[in-house]
Amino acid sequence: MSRIRIGIVGYGNLGKSVELGCYQNKDMEIVGVFSRRDPKTIKTRKEGVPVYHLDEVKNMVDDIDVMILCGGSAKDIPTQGPMLAAMFNTVDAFDTHAKIPEYFDQMDKVAKESGKVAVVASGWDPGMFSINRLYAEAILPEGSTYTFWGKGVSQGHSDAIRRVDGVKKAVQYTIPIEDAIKAIKSGENPELSTREKHLRECYVVAHEGASKEQIEKDIVTMPNYFADYDTTVHFISEEEFDANHQGLPHGGLVIRNGKTGLNNEHNQIIEYNLKLESNPDFTASVLLAYARAAYKMNKEGIKGAKTVVDIAPVYLSMRTAEEIRREMI
Amino acid sequence: MSRIRIGIVGYGNLGKSVELGCYQNKDMEIVGVFSRRDPKTIKTRKEGVPVYHLDEVKNMVDDIDVMILCGGSAKDIPTQGPMLAAMFNTVDAFDTHAKIPEYFDQMDKVAKESGKVAVVASGWDPGMFSINRLYAEAILPEGSTYTFWGKGVSQGHSDAIRRVDGVKKAVQYTIPIEDAIKAIKSGENPELSTREKHLRECYVVAHEGASKEQIEKDIVTMPNYFADYDTTVHFISEEEFDANHQGLPHGGLVIRNGKTGLNNEHNQIIEYNLKLESNPDFTASVLLAYARAAYKMNKEGIKGAKTVVDIAPVYLSMRTAEEIRREMI
Numbered sequence: 001m002s003r004i005r006i007g008i009v010g011y012g013n014l015g016k017s018v019e020l021g022c023y024q025n026k027d028m029e030i031v032g033v034f035s036r037r038d039p040k041t042i043k044t045r046k047e048g049v050p051v052y053h054l055d056e057v058k059n060m061v062d063d064i065d066v067m068i069l070c071g072g073s074a075k076d077i078p079t080q081g082p083m084l085a086a087m088f089n090t091v092d093a094f095d096t097h098a099k100i101p102e103y104f105d106q107m108d109k110v111a112k113e114s115g116k117v118a119v120v121a122s123g124w125d126p127g128m129f130s131i132n133r134l135y136a137e138a139i140l141p142e143g144s145t146y147t148f149w150g151k152g153v154s155q156g157h158s159d160a161i162r163r164v165d166g167v168k169k170a171v172q173y174t175i176p177i178e179d180a181i182k183a184i185k186s187g188e189n190p191e192l193s194t195r196e197k198h199l200r201e202c203y204v205v206a207h208e209g210a211s212k213e214q215i216e217k218d219i220v221t222m223p224n225y226f227a228d229y230d231t232t233v234h235f236i237s238e239e240e241f242d243a244n245h246q247g248l249p250h251g252g253l254v255i256r257n258g259k260t261g262l263n264n265e266h267n268q269i270i271e272y273n274l275k276l277e278s279n280p281d282f283t284a285s286v287l288l289a290y291a292r293a294a295y296k297m298n299k300e301g302i303k304g305a306k307t308v309v310d311i312a313p314v315y316l317s318m319r320t321a322e323e324i325r326r327e328m329i
Numbered sequence: 330m331s332r333i334r335i336g337i338v339g340y341g342n343l344g345k346s347v348e349l350g351c352y353q354n355k356d357m358e359i360v361g362v363f364s365r366r367d368p369k370t371i372k373t374r375k376e377g378v379p380v381y382h383l384d385e386v387k388n389m390v391d392d393i394d395v396m397i398l399c400g401g402s403a404k405d406i407p408t409q410g411p412m413l414a415a416m417f418n419t420v421d422a423f424d425t426h427a428k429i430p431e432y433f434d435q436m437d438k439v440a441k442e443s444g445k446v447a448v449v450a451s452g453w454d455p456g457m458f459s460i461n462r463l464y465a466e467a468i469l470p471e472g473s474t475y476t477f478w479g480k481g482v483s484q485g486h487s488d489a490i491r492r493v494d495g496v497k498k499a500v501q502y503t504i505p506i507e508d509a510i511k512a513i514k515s516g517e518n519p520e521l522s523t524r525e526k527h528l529r530e531c532y533v534v535a536h537e538g539a540s541k542e543q544i545e546k547d548i549v550t551m552p553n554y555f556a557d558y559d560t561t562v563h564f565i566s567e568e569e570f571d572a573n574h575q576g577l578p579h580g581g582l583v584i585r586n587g588k589t590g591l592n593n594e595h596n597q598i599i600e601y602n603l604k605l606e607s608n609p610d611f612t613a614s615v616l617l618a619y620a621r622a623a624y625k626m627n628k629e630g631i632k633g634a635k636t637v638v639d640i641a642p643v644y645l646s647m648r649t650a651e652e653i654r655r656e657m658i
Binding site: 017020021024025026045046097100101104121126128130131133134135137138139140141142185258260261262265266267268269270271272273274275276277278281282284285286289292307308309310311312313314316317318321322324325326328329 | 346349350353354355374375426429430433450455457459460462463464466467468469470471514587589590591594595596597598599600601602603604605606607610611613614615618621636637638639640641642643645646647650651653654655657658
């Protein structure tokens with residue numbers, strides 16, 4: 001059986017995790033890693049993975065079935081997406097929620113012209129959480145859906161802290177408020193403010209001589225990032241930071257509390273819950289399942305942009321439809 | 330906007346719940362309930378729902394968009410399914426797992442000939458649990474998936490107890506073993522025997538003068554149903570039974586404990602969890618979402634049998650694709 005030939009575009013945390021994920025998917029092989037950096041400076045997690053400059057993709061149109069875009073949503077994907085969808089099936093984890101419709105339309109146009117499939121905004125949120133919000137609402141029209149994130153590292157918030165004067169190293173954990181979740185699970189449909197859903201907990205290594213009081217104040221009052229939350233700041237030593245705060249755990253849950261019955265007398269609770277020791281590994285795993293979907297759909301003649309809700313679950317699986325009906329339904 | 334015209338075939342617990350579910354789906358209307366019983370003997374949950382004898386369906390081919398099959402999987406659906414799929418889009422909750430492939434093939438043939446869509450084996454297990462088993466395995470190829478049911482009423486097991494000599498009323502609750510779930514959530518991948526996954530708890534009202542000792546023995550040693558489980562039998566009064574054991578709660582969870590990383594060093598846990606105060610209401614709610622999917626797919630020219638894994642999530646939603654991308658992804 002010929003394997004699905006994967007290209008990895010971008011080699012940060014996510015690109016590295018996609019490489020590792022490929023080794024677990026026996027129907028896939030890595031053709032190469034593509035980067036804007038000098039290929040000689042890139043060392044892949046396992047030896048023997050070819051590394052190319054991104055400019056070379058145009059010479060490899062016949063060698064790659066699906067390109068997985070592992071760059072950032074702010075700058076990389078908006079330009080790399082359309083450029084690559086003109087040549088390849090693509091999968092990305094574009095996660096700027098407000099810009100998804102516009103990006104989708106752009107990718108749809110390019111992919112329809114090239115005859116390829118472009119899976120956009122995949123991963124877990126957007127991605128698996130989006131699917132679960134949709135299924136839960138469609139099944140239980142009367143009710144409320146809540147999304148909680150964490151406990152986990154928010155890379156955007158950690159970056160924001162690192163830009164504060166006097167901060168040497170920092171990490172921020174987003175923590176869902178258990179009492180809110182408990183209320184929902186007991187059948188209540190509370191209206192929750194931002195502050196009532198999540199806490200923000202920061203671990204900071206300060207530069208020598210920096211004012212911890214000032215750092216703390218700068219963090220907790222930071223608009224958009226922290227001002228609307230109850231935020232705690234812990235100052236720790238660099239040793240402790242390096243020993244205990246290097247991982248990228250994350251997770252969260254989508255929960256819908258719906259009502260059914262003649263007088264809405266029955267509580268019906270649907271919960272989808274992720275506990276992830278590695279956020280980039282999990283995101284990569286989702287992207288790879290959707291790479292398989294893009295490949296299979298394109299083989300059937302399907303083209304254009306798709307989000308996760310447009311793709312039937314069967315396309316993600318290594319198994320045949322018959323096998324699924326026999327063993328998994 | 331014209332609404333989706335629903336027919337309900339069979340009016341037991343599930344049929345009644347489908348009626349109630351229709352009132353929550355603003356894009357649907359009930360055309361009628363169809364039964365093999367004399368229509369005059371059937372009183373619908375709300376007044377004004379037309380009730381017809383099942384023989385009349387053939388005269389209503391142009392009046393109904395989707396027929397929802399609410400009969401039993403043992404005898405009703407295997408005959409009613411093909412008969413109705415020859416005339417209508419259909420949705421059913423056929424749940425005899427071993428016979429799903431054969432039933433699917435039969436429905437696929439009929440529906441392809443009639444140009445209709447037949448959604449088979451929908452509901453929550455088979456149904457939403459099947460989807461979640463598939464997604465979780467596709468995303469995390471290395472790992473184990475577990476399905477637990479309960480706490481909830483197993484109607485098959487309750488029926489089995491009621492057939493025991495001396496039993497007047499009975500209900501059986503299936504209870505997942507918390508220690509097993511805890512082990513999985515902590516990252517272990519245990520091999521679990523039947524006995525290690527679920528307990529069976531029975532509440533029995535005995536006939537006057539019946540031997541409780543004999544009833545208990547007959548239950549706990551019953552092959553297939555109870556012999557492989559730790560089963561407890563509680564004898565209670567009829568008053569207590571009527572007051573506390575009339576509901577049909579259920580639920581359960583699908584959990585996958587997967588591993589990622591260079592050396593499988595990261596635990597990644599995906600859990601889908603249902604807590605249902607009314608099992609038939611929830612099953613009905615799933616069937617209605619798939620009735621919308623059947624209707625929308627057939628409008629696009631799609632025909633043949635589908636299981637839940639063959640249907641893209643977007644088809645279940647009342648929202649447009651644009652709205653979903655803007656608000657839910």
